[in-house]
Amino acid sequence: MQRVACADGATASAARSLHGVLQGAPWRLDIPATWNGELVMLAHGYEPKGAPRQEPMAANDATAALTAAGFAVAQSAYSTQGWAVADAITDTERLRQHVLTQLPGLHRTWLLGFSMGGAVTLATLERSPHGYHGGVALCGANLPGERLATDLLTTLVAFDYFFGKGDSLPHGGLLAAETAALPQAALYQGIATALQGDADAAALLATRLQVQPDALAGTISLHALVLHELIERAGGMPVGNIGMRYSGFGDDAAFNTGVARVHAAPAAQRYVRGPLALTGAPQRPVALQFNNDDPTIVPRMQAVYPQLAARAGAAAQLQLLPTVGEGHCGFTGAQVLQALQSVRGSATPAPPQRARAALR
Template sequence: MPAVARLALLIGVSLFAPISLAKGLVTETGVLQGAPWRIDVPERWNGELVMLAHGFEPVGAPRESAWPANEATPALLGAGYAVAQSGYRTQGWAVAEGVADTERLRRHFVSLHPGTRRTWILGFSMGGAIAIASLEQQPDHYAGGVSLCGANLPGEALAGELLTTLVAFDYFFPDAPGLPADGLASPAAADLPQMALHQGIAAALQTRPEVAQRLARRLEVMPGELAGVISLHALVFHDMAKRSGGMPVGNRDTVYRGFGDDDAFNAGVRRHAPDAAAHDRFTAAPALTGMLRQPLVIQFNQRDPTITPRMQAIYPRLAAQAGATPPPTVLPAVGEGHCGFSDEQTIAALKAAAEAPGAGTP
């Protein structure tokens, strides 16, 4: 198995696996402006379409020649929905590309099936941000949407959370063997193979287990998940930096809380200034605003190490500040881990969007 795939499995990034689909359906695959896509229409189609947005795919992860079906696809088809899903033209933190490529595929589907009654958008993890951005930017195209285990944060807010993780590790575990002296947010860390980065982090955490437990509490994860979470945060942060051409956010003025002796932490933590041009490029991409005009259902898993409670609270607060109409519906957490939803739970979340006040008919 390639190193990037091993790392993805280790840190909980979902890679695509072969699944069985029902007989009697019509499947098409292709490429639109560099983005692979897949469309599945069940034999007994209810006339409604689900645009399915997948999560973060590490850069370099191998892709199949034809875009594979997400594991939620059979349940959606069994419930009567057609499913269209784009692989996006780029890997990594591809929210902007995901929004554009998903919209391009939606138009393609409607051109093939002009009698489509209603269209929904459903996203997992990073795909949750794509789903919400699509609802905000293209409300007339959707009857509503669902974000499951979603990274429902504006890009700048998420990058700030990731940077916090990296500088906190550097503070508590300076000079860790095998890791760059300039810290996990440095270009040297970005150049380190991801598996080596993970191994160096895991080894350092084992040297001071009581400190690792303190860091895990602050980051809202279990100690056994900490190395994988830090590795994932480094992977995504460096992808953002590469896309932006430099440090996309900084922490020069950040006042940190919850790390034990906060005065000592704030005095000693490594500070980074954002690269001005990189920051401008990073923030120029459309960000989540909270301005909703179609129903949105949000649901998370219990004890999700990837999207922690602190992150989960951001978008509902943003929507309240923006006066979203209707406000998002946040369902009680179910399951365990990251994106650990059963087929029944996925369908139930979609039905909740359909039953929400203001559900449209695009």
């Protein structure tokens, strides 16, 4: 299904905002009055399942700074919510092809992703870079799906090892199906209540997970939400920890003896190794930038993609920009523009783009 509307009073010489729906994915396109001939495809981050959506689709906070600098900005809300990386890749490409018909004279296109959108950016530039001159992943969850799911599983089994005997959460702990059914607020409160029962264990867990103690409950609840969503999308547990040796949890011998062990379901494992895979070899220049004291994308996660790129022999395609701001995705409009300019300066010119056949 496709709907297109133009803001009231818009003319060819005025700023324009178009919006619509492409195969279940709401989208918008903002074109400044003085367009520089370039397009930014903006990939937003994680949106919890069930979160209300504004109609028409609201612009990302970075949109105003980008359009003020002359860029047209297109963004998809994605056809599904949750950890929707695979859908977001398809929906963003479908929108890019549609936008080509709206922007005659387009000569360069960039992909800009925030948080989960970082994985969308990198996967696109690895697998189907034909429409882009480069990309930026800001505060990005730049991990292959299997690596991400393994990290999330570690968080959940560690929490259950230290706090699973309390009564603030369903029996069976964070991996239980009953826990997956909890509303987000109830899940967070149950985790926060459990953490209050053992301050020493909570401090140890915060150190191991590389987050501040006051952010620990939020980080753990997010990890639980995302892993259960991956389980649902994959049709089973996508990773396992049989035979894994953990460290950094105090008495490591006791932890490895007592921690819960789970098997990966082979079909689910193929999901995280397929649609959610990353190789570290983008085919276009890409810049990565993170924030200081980010409780969501912590240092161990930030290091993953540069390591992949080095092993793939693609480090020359990667710029790792200095950390700025605070928290998760704490970028000003000026910082977003500066990150984009760093990639624009390294990209090679290309001929004008033409519309490709629509995705089916």
